[in-house]
Amino acid sequence: MTESKIADLLSKMNLEEKIGQLNQYFSFGNFDAEIIRKGKAGSVINAAGALTGTGESKSSDAETCNNIQKLALDTPHGIPQLFGRDVIHGYRTIFPIPLAQSASFNPELAEQAASIAALEATATGIKWTFAPMLDIARDARWGRIAEGNGEDPFLGAQMAAAVIKGFQGDDYSAPDKLVACAKHYVGYGTAEGGRDYDAGEVSEPTLRDIYLPPFEAAVKSGVGTLMSAFLDLNGIPASGNRRLLTDVLRGEWGFDGFVVSDWDSVVELIQHGVAEDRAEAAAIALHAGVDMEMVSGSYIETLAASLQSGKVTQEDIDEAVRRILRIKLRAGLFDKPFTDPDRATRDLLRPNSRTLARQFARETMVLLKNEDDLLPLDSNFKRIAVVGPLIHARSELFGSWSPDGRAADVTPLGDALKQIAPAGVELVFADHADKATHIAQSTDAIVLVVGEYPYRSGENSNVSDLSLPPGQAELVETVAGLGKPVVLVVIAGRPLAITKQAAQVQSVLYAWQPGIEGGAALGEILFGLEAPSARLPVTFPRATGQVPIYYNQKNSGRPIRADGPFKSRYVDIPNAPLYPFGYGLTYTTFEYANLKLSSETMRGKLEISADVTNSGKRAGNELVQLYVRDLVGSLTRPVRELKGFERVVLKPGETRRVSFTLTEEALAFTRADGTKGIEPGKFNIWIAPNSQSGLQGDFKL
Ligand code: NOJ
Helix, strand or coil: CHHHHHHHHHHHCCHHHHHHHCEEECCCCCCCHHHHHCCCCCEEECCCCCCCCCCCCCCCCHHHHHHHHHHHHCCCCCCCCEEEECCCCCCCCCCCCHHHHHHCCCHHHHHHHHHHHHHHHHCCCCCEECCCECCCCCCCCCHHHHHCCCCCHHHHHHHHHHHHHHHHCCCCCCCCCCECEEEEECCHHHCHHHCCCCCECCCHHHHHHHHCHHHHHHHHCCCCEEEECCCEECCEEHHHCHHHHHHHHHHHCCCCCEEECCCCCCCHHHHHCCCCCHHHHHHHHHHHCCCEEECCCHHHHHHHHHHHHCCCCHHHHHHHHHHHHHHHHHCCCCCCCCCCCCHHHHHCCCHHHHHHHHHHHHCCCEEEEEHHHCCCCCCCCCEEEEECCCCCCCHHHCCCCCCCCCHHHCCCHHHHHHHHCCCCCEEEEECCHHHHHHHHCCCCEEEEEEECCHHHCCCCCCCCCCCCCCCHHHHHHHHHCCCCCEEEEEECCCCCCCHHHHHHCCEEEECCCCCCCHHHHHHHHHCCCCCCCCCCCCCECCCHHHCCCCCCCECCCCCCCCCCCCCCCCCCCCCCCCECCCCCECCCCEEEEEEEECCCECECEEEEEEEEEECCCCCEEEEEEEEEEECCCCCCCECCEEEEEEEEEECCCCEEEEEEEEEHHHHCEECCCCCEECCCCEEEEEEECCCCCCEEEEEEC
């Protein structure tokens, strides 16, 4: 049905109309209705920008979209517009930033949050979001680490599938579902020096085994669109890479949706130095497999002439149109082109959306240190000082890419803590060191809130130094010197190298940018109404100089763990991270025992199990992780790879046997001959609380 409708439309459209579909239109304020009337755009982007994290920018609305849609339907073939916007971690109900969402290791919650984002965004006329961002990040200097799922391809793939399911549902023609866009294809996180937009280099096996899997998972989940990245990867700008955009994406994976460029990334082929002018840039991008051009207009300007001169083929143009029409048809736009203007009042910021935002925020905060069980703060602490530059934070809790959030929807952090604090506990506030020093004497404990403002991470917000922002290290030093127990809370869009500060305080809780309900969620954890359950989705470096740093590194010929003096190392700091991938504490402790493998040799699959016991005094929630190491391969293999995770909730003293099934398929990798598959040999396996410890066993394949 869809395909015959596409063929029918295609047979009736003239060249101009076809090229119009390939153009995404954005107006800087002055919307030109003629563009739509004349069929010169296939999509309208209601862009807001990455740095609008203060939550005060102009939103979309159903009425405006409907008016534009009327113009589109009045064109000869009545092809509807697809309205796109960056709905990254919530629309009006802002959820924790994507990196934090990953820390929950809870794809189901991510799915539910994306589903709420879809409900809200579609209520304002948006039918297409530029999310999820699936870029693996091994370098926290890169600001966009905040927008992705961290460093691990397995976790990244799980989150990708979940978020796409949340946005798109089983059928994204439903009025409350959105077309998703997996971005930025591909390797965007390899930008040298952590400088956004810069070039990157990655080997083919690493590209295949680390960077591509989340995108492949997205395609398997039925994602409607992908976005091509800005960067030059291995000398070929991603928006002009036919091998990756066509051979791999369409050929190997069977993707039949469309690819949109990133903002101006088609014409940037000129700056990259692979195209002489806009016509050549457009021809390269289209032929590579970029079907729609985001905003820069070179397709609409040059493709007709390029067809005449033979720079592009009719088939390249037709195929791009076909893919775009296919997604518009699947999105139900031909049948339901308009948005009910009453929906916004009903669907934005529903009470249950806030409830989910609260739960999600709570499940994303990672407890990194808790000396003498300072947390949770119990009723012995009668008067607590809450100190630091972010104690009155509202939209600062959103993080970047939250253009439709509203500061007024957020209870300021300090007020939220007050509301949660148990009766009889008094909170006193100080936003700077002098006041903190002044009030500290009369308090029993200090909660010190430091970290990053939203515009310090996200797109193009890179740092050369992963320390706390200027002045905050001094604040921690002063406050820690007051002689009171200190809980350090860090609100941030990336892992910060808080080595010194973590040593100065008793407890560290990493809250990321927790979203609209972040304050209350933080209070619930600090005062023990809830226990932390999140784990690190990225390695925490001890110093900036350690990046790129990631747990699934190669062993080298001289690993730090080997004997002898000449090892891979720094002379000034240890190699080990401050906190490893997968790490996180809670208010109880767990013990692992009795690792068992169903066989010494894997044939098809293997069962691996272990006993996990709650050895502490409170009920608790443990994330049990499964890692493997392939000891000998035709290419070198990572020292560990995550292959599974499972949560268990245990009462004090309770033991549960946790078991995983590992399949041969999960051991496949890109081999020396370039093919993907398994290789017989010896493997190590761990059931573990994080990527650096656990019970170890061995098996053969
Ligand atoms: C540029 C960003 O790289 C991309 O992630 C975003 O979706 C587009 N701008 C549209 O705003």
